[in-house]
Amino acid sequence: MKPDAEHPDLKSRQFPVQEDMAYQLKVWRFEHVGWYLLVLCMVLGLLGLFSRGVLSSQDARSDDGKVQVEYEMFHRNGSTNPLKLSVHATPEATVELDIGGELLDGFSIETMQPAPVRMRSSAQGMRLWLQADAQGQATLYLTLRGDGLGLFRSHIRAPGSSEVRLTQFIYP
Structure with a gap:
């Protein structure tokens, strides 16, 4: 689901705290990729990529x-x-x-x-x-x-x- 760029919560603000929402959206995407990679590493570990298991x-x-x-x-x-x-x-x-x-x-x-x-x-x-x-x-x-x-x-x-x-x- 793509965020609506016109939504008021996704616009940069100056008050009460200065925000750069374009940068924040990039950080959130990077975090999501990191979570997927972490889950992938856990699944591969459980399957035996790092020791005993089906892959090993x-x-x-x-x-x-x-x-x-x-x-x-x-x-x-x-x-x-x-x-x-x-x-x-x-x-x-x-x-x-x-x-x-x-x-x-x-x-x-x-x-x-x-x-x-x-x-x-x-x-x-x-x-x-x-x-x-x-x-x-x-x-x-x-x-x-x-x-x-x-x-x-x-x-x-x-x-x-x-x-x-x-x-x-x-x-x-």
Whole structure:
């Protein structure tokens, strides 16, 4: 609804206080835009733009479906978030899993359940050996603590499988 410029309340006055109503109307419009932006930020925050939620939760798979990763895309520095790795393999076999990229630069691994059969780290990342169950499923649950700031790109793959790429952002 556009205000009527002829309305007496919208005309500038000198008495009892000097007013500039054209400027006041601009200020009110600016306040309204600010309120809309504030509501938009609140809704995006509730949806998970700044941490856990619908916008943050990701489910990535390798092209062949052998490796699946469930993780949070948005983190806060110092907070912990879960990461679930699932690998399909031969029943009762030991499965290799490579974690590389910037994951270990931006995050500390707080917990790893169940403990891998074996693990080895290098400058390129970390290699884990997991025990598959009778159905050929090996699942590893990690708790990551965000230690860095900014964008971190990582990849996870099992030998003989295509890699799964992760993109995560850590807010201050």
